[in-house]
Amino acid sequence: MIEVVVCGAGGRMGREVLRAVAAQPDMRPVAAVDPSLEGDSVPDGLGGEIPVATDLTDAIRDGGPDVVVDFTRPDTVAANVRTALEAGVDCVVGTTGLTEEELEQLAAHSTDDATLFVAPNFAIGAVLMMRFAAEAARYLPDAEIVELHHDRKLDAPSGTAMRTAALIARARDTVPPAPGRGTELEPGARGASVDGVPVHSVRLPGLVAHQTVLFGGAGQTLTLRHDAIDRTSFMPGVVLAVRKVGDLGGGLVFGLEHLLDD
Ligand code: NAP
Numbered sequence: 457m458i459e460v461v462v463c464g465a466g467g468r469m470g471r472e473v474l475r476a477v478a479a480q481p482d483m484r485p486v487a488a489v490d491p492s493l494e495g496d497s498v499p500d501g502l503g504g505e506i507p508v509a510t511d512l513t514d515a516i517r518d519g520g521p522d523v524v525v526d527f528t529r530p531d532t533v534a535a536n537v538r539t540a541l542e543a544g545v546d547c548v549v550g551t552t553g554l555t556e557e558e559l560e561q562l563a564a565h566s567t568d569d570a571t572l573f574v575a576p577n578f579a580i581g582a583v584l585m586m587r588f589a590a591e592a593a594r595y596l597p598d599a600e601i602v603e604l605h606h607d608r609k610l611d612a613p614s615g616t617a618m619r620t621a622a623l624i625a626r627a628r629d630t631v632p633p634a635p636g637r638g639t640e641l642e643p644g645a646r647g648a649s650v651d652g653v654p655v656h657s658v659r660l661p662g663l664v665a666h667q668t669v670l671f672g673g674a675g676q677t678l679t680l681r682h683d684a685i686d687r688t689s690f691m692p693g694v695v696l697a698v699r700k701v702g703d704l705g706g707g708l709v710f711g712l713e714h715l716l717d718d
Contacts, residue, residue, distance in 0.1 A: 459486045460698060461521040461545075463512060463536050465498065466490035468608075469527035469550060469687060475501035476691040477525070483698060486519035489536075490528075512536050516543045523698050526551050530611050534558055541565040541572060546701040548694065549574040552615030563708035571704040575712040576615030578693030582667070583712050585682040586616070589669045590623040592678055596671035597628035600647070604658040604666040612657040616667055618650055619711070624669075625651035 460477045464470035465488030477485045478500035488498050488506045497505040509515035512524065516539070524540040526533050530553025540547045542565055549572065554562070559574065566572045577583065593599055603617040613621075625631070631652040640646055647656040665684040670677060684690065693712050700715050 458483045458523060458698060458702070459519065459521045460484065461487045461489060461509075461512070461515045461519055461524045461540075462506075463489045463524060463526040464528035464551070465506070465508075466493040467527060469690065471501070472687045472691055473525055473527060473694055474498070474506060476688075476695055477698065478502050478504060478506075480695055480699075483695070486521050487515035489515050512539045513543075516540065516545060521545055523548055523701055525549075525694065525698060530554065534562060537562050537572060538565050541567070541570045544570045546570055546704075547572050548697045548701055550578055550690070550694065552576055553611035559708060559710070566707050568706040571701050571706050572708045573697050573701045573704060574708065574710050575693065575697065576619045577665075578690040578697070578712055579665075579682070579684050580693060580712075580716075581689070582616055582665075582682045582684065583693075583716065585667065585669065585680050586620050586623055587713065588680055589620050590627040592669075592671050592680070593624040593627040594629075596673045596678060597630060598632045598672045599624050599628075600634075600654045600656070600670050601650075602656045602658065602668045602670070604660070604663050604668075606663050606665075607659045607661045609659060612659070613648055613650060613655045614657065614665070614667070616665070617655045617657070620667065620669060621650035621653035621655055624653050 477483045485506045487509045489509045493508045523546045525548045527550045533551040601617050603614045634654050647654040669680040
């Protein structure tokens, strides 16, 4: 039985994670950590109750988990990860907004017994979109990303867009100039430049998580699009990570793709 503490358990993602973990025959949620939760316990969505903790240190001490899952906020995730890794507990992190430098600093807290697993997107379709984007960029280096999310998202660009841009930049031999970059009539009209790839962030109520990657070449375009229309799309990836993080042997592992091909 893999015992799991869920950080951010009162949030949009955390509630789904509690339910997904509770539904697994080999997993058990032992604590729900979230300052926004009231009462001593929360329903797991399947008829059970999970004890609530306002503090991760208490939850680790009382619950003795194997894995901490974090879907919180860009400004709180680092402290949670440090707490878990220093207690020797594996971490599965979906919270986005951490910089590469912050990730490296957090990785320094991992040990052979406590792995930090981070994925900017746990949906298999998004992982495939990123893989196909890297493949396309080898042949069509002119690319732009449009990412669209709900209006409560705290970070922009999204972690998925940042990762996609990095993969495109790594795959293409040259960085083509982004046409019009120097001629914006309004600042930001050509989007942010992430590793040389223009990224445009849309935030609107009604959206969940969506991304389009556009490639252009002489006389042709190629469009890749992924839509997460429901947060259940992320759960098979989260469950897979919880199941496998204990076998990763320490350090930082970034991206769900590392868990898919073995
Ligand atoms: P949300 O609804 O705002 O949930 C976050 C929850 O964390 C809130 O209830 C918040 O409480 C709580 N929280 C704040 N500080 C905490 C702490 N120190 N310990 C425990 N809980 C704490 O956000 P969401 O939509 O679920 O998204 C959460 C994160 O997941 C975001 O970074 C988002 O970008 C990311 N995400 C990742 C993926 C992926 O596949 N990797 C997919 C979707 C979303 P308060 O409201 O009181 O602050």
